Amino acid sequence: MAASEYSLPRAEFDKPVKLLIVVAPFYRDIADQMIAGATAEIEASGGSYEIAEVPGALEIPTAIGIAERLSNFDGYVALGCVIRGETTHYDTVCNDSSRAITLLGLQGLCIGNGILTVENMAQAEARANPEKMNKGAGAAAAALHLVALTRKWGAPRKGVGFAPAAEEYKLAGDPKDTPTA
Template identity: 75%
Template sequence: MPRAEFDKPVKVLIVASPYYKDISDNQIAGAVAELDAVGAGHDIVHVPGALEIPTAIGIAERLSNFDGYVALGCVIRGETTHYDTVCNDSSRALQLLGLQGLCIGNGILTVENYAQAAVRADPKDQNKGGGAAAAALHLIALTRKWGNSGQSVGFASDILLAGGKTTA
């Protein structure tokens, strides 16, 4: 898809888990490059792990003024079922926030091994950090398009009452 375009400033929060610091650094580099390409401002915060990312986004939404969010982290399958819990719960929480109207690009990698993560995080290869930023920007653009469509909310015209009378 072509890059989203904006006529007003955009402010995005990147929430990253640096559990695998080099993977996180590459994801952030990809996201920042994508945001810079459209002139979007950004802040970056770090949280301990992927499970804390949705919580940090929820807090920021309540207490700050960001237009959108980029969730960046990496979960590599281990020997226990903890992998499944972290992958499913972080994804589900981000989806629920999105369904509430938040513009979130999900760049939490869920991979089998470190080599897969390195390829997906590399800004010069698959660039999933940049892809997550692009997704957030597209959602912001849609929100602005539909929010500024000029359509009224509620009763925009007269209300027809029983008996043929109208009210303004």
């Protein structure tokens, strides 16, 4: 009996979502197909996006880290393709880019990892093609679901106990605004 795959329903949002797609276009035709899948998924969720290109898969996590520190994106989509070659460079690029993306995610960033790690161009084409496996859309959907969870769990909460000093002043009004006799 063949296993069946399940996809979560599309994430829904009350407020707009803005994602950054970071793509390593080393294999331009593969990257373009993945971008097409990712952008279609983001648009279907009512979100917006920007695209940043970097030289290779190893630079994708660095660009995401920079964007997180200096920009205002809700989440990130990492897109690229690494095809096994004759050297161990493939293993380094696959492992290190994946590890760095995972570490950023553990810090709270919402990242959909769409870096393909394949044996040959035929596998890359099947995974990138929006009419076939559509891994670009899958990476965008993953980022969107993580943004939705972040918004759900990060909603404002009623505090318990004492309010911090800054909060007390906000609640009581600024002492400078209090009339003096």
